[in-house]
Amino acid sequence: MEENGRGRVLLTDHRIIIPGDPEKVVELAKISSITTEGCRRLQLFDSSSETLYQLLFTNESVLLWQVIRKSGG
Secondary structure, eight states, X not given: OOOXXXXXXXXXXXXXXXXXXXXXXXXXXXXXXXXXXXXXXXXXXXXXXXXXXXXXXXXXXHHHHHHHHHTTO
């Protein structure tokens, strides 16, 4: 596993933008599996490229982030 970036992850209606050099854009339509590990790790698997993205939330819970997005926040 390698670190691709640090900073704020931006979730839009169609993609997740992960900060870094270069920025990584993950299209939500290509994500085939989403899991959480504890309350701080979010794992996204893109089966078309066989890539696993693991996001570590240091200041907030993944579950809180999920609830905010569902409510339109």
